[in-house]
Amino acid sequence: MSQSTYVIGHQQPDTDTICSAVAYARLKEKQGADAVPARAGELNPETQFVLERWDVDAPSHLEDASGEQLILVDHNEHSQTVTGAREAEIMEIIDHHRIGDVETSSPILFRNEPVGSTATILSELFDDAGETPSTRTAGLLLSGLLSDTVVLRSPTTTDRDRVVAEELAEIAGVDYEEYGKELLTHKSKIGEKTPREMILSDFKEFEFGTHELGIGQIETVEPAVVLHQKDAVLEAMDDVATEREYSAFVLLVTDLLEEDTTALVAGDEIETVEAGLDTAFSEQEAFLPGVMSRKKQVVPPLEDAFR
């Protein structure tokens, strides 16, 4: 019997990562592959809402991928992969981020496209294969797309995302603006979290040359809930930066309604962060007008500054 292939997204999974893993496993199964969706960490409240809304079981947690066959979705760098991925065989990659450090020995399918969500690419792969996603799968893909693009408002949004969102909404039988607004309220249920949970809930590590950085993002309609506890949040950031030996920990508190970001910073390399973001921090805080995308507006200039 041949081995199952796990379809899996990044650590600290978000809605696009989970929904893409489930949807791509379904497409691979339709095509005769033995593919199983999996996750590399705990579900966030928004994703829990989405899975319940579309009546889909949560993918099981893959604790250690050593020796397994993996299809990576929504990431392509080892600082974000499931534990053991370096000892796994990477069979395919579908993503929409910068090109990272995952290498393979053999030629594989790697489809990375500069669009708003991995779900967008997967919807097009269904099309290419002549398959129509089921109502549930369309609901999941739409959720991934709307979550990652902040209901088509993020600067990462492309015309392809808009076209795909309409197609998926029709199959899923929802109004995407209305459904999107419902999603956002779940994304922003942050009041119940501890500062440490808050800063690590949507969090990614990056290696830029010799520097390791942590960059977290809180997308919310109520940034004041975070900023009113700034001292406790900064203390949690300091702790994480020290434990993990980060050169800097940047937290983006993104206001989904005003479409801008307040950044907090901890660590030793604050001046390099200032140079990268072309800003000045006052009491470890800086306002970044128009910034909504970690991937497109924050990671590239920080990488340039740190390399």
Place this chain on the structure above:
Amino acid sequence: MSQSTYVIGHQQPDTDTICSAVAYARLKEKQGADAVPARAGELNPETQFVLERWDVDAPSHLEDASGEQLILVDHNEHSQTVTGAREAEIMEIIDHHRIGDVETSSPILFRNEPVGSTATILSELFDDAGETPSTRTAGLLLSGLLSDTVVLRSPTTTDRDRVVAEELAEIAGVDYEEYGKELLTHKSKIGEKTPREMILSDFKEFEFGTHELGIGQIETVEPAVVLHQKDAVLEAMDDVATEREYSAFVLLVTDLLEEDTTALVAGDEIETVEAGLDTAFSEQEAFLPGVMSRKKQVVPPLEDAFR
């Protein structure tokens, strides 16, 4: 005025690399981009024949890519890129090899597919864009496809390559078996070369962990022409391995008619090469039955052995 983007393949360019660069630049131009094909080295006799046959100018030689915008075709690792590529902006990658070490700061299009040639993927991109290649462009794409797959005989050949070859042959107005045989005779004009020219004419460098390797391939219908001068060839391989501090230099002399390979080896790490290829060298020579593809049958096991 905005900057031109160079579409460029790997060093020691082969027919697939050159034809893919020319064809993709044409597609990008049709889509309104300012894209110019370029090359990272001298043309081989087969590629010269192809450009004359289809009456297409050779792309100009890009000596230094620093500060330029690049679209990489037919490669995605820095040991094979044009000089200065690390200081260039990589805009897109279209390839059919293993996933290598090229990283980017921003999300880009990276389409890597496990098919027989980059030309195959480009033909499908023409299709996706609703464009039909001209007779000349179809002739170039067919040449890249037939050259890389040894007229659909290499184990890297997929059903997609076969379908695309028929479509391109129809547009170009040639019989692909007949045209392919004509191509092969040009590929195998090696009798006129010095041993050093011979071993470097289709040559790639790889970094496997701390080891640098050179792996050359001579695809020919007359392997005896190479093997009869074995001592001179090994001496040239020794020279190159010493100059460039390779752990090993492996030369694959591939018999296109018998569909097997005789490997020659030089350098300090012969035992690791033996372990990787699961063979024993006698007087620096080993016979590899059924081996035709450097990419699929030689690079992966050598990488495993050296890491």
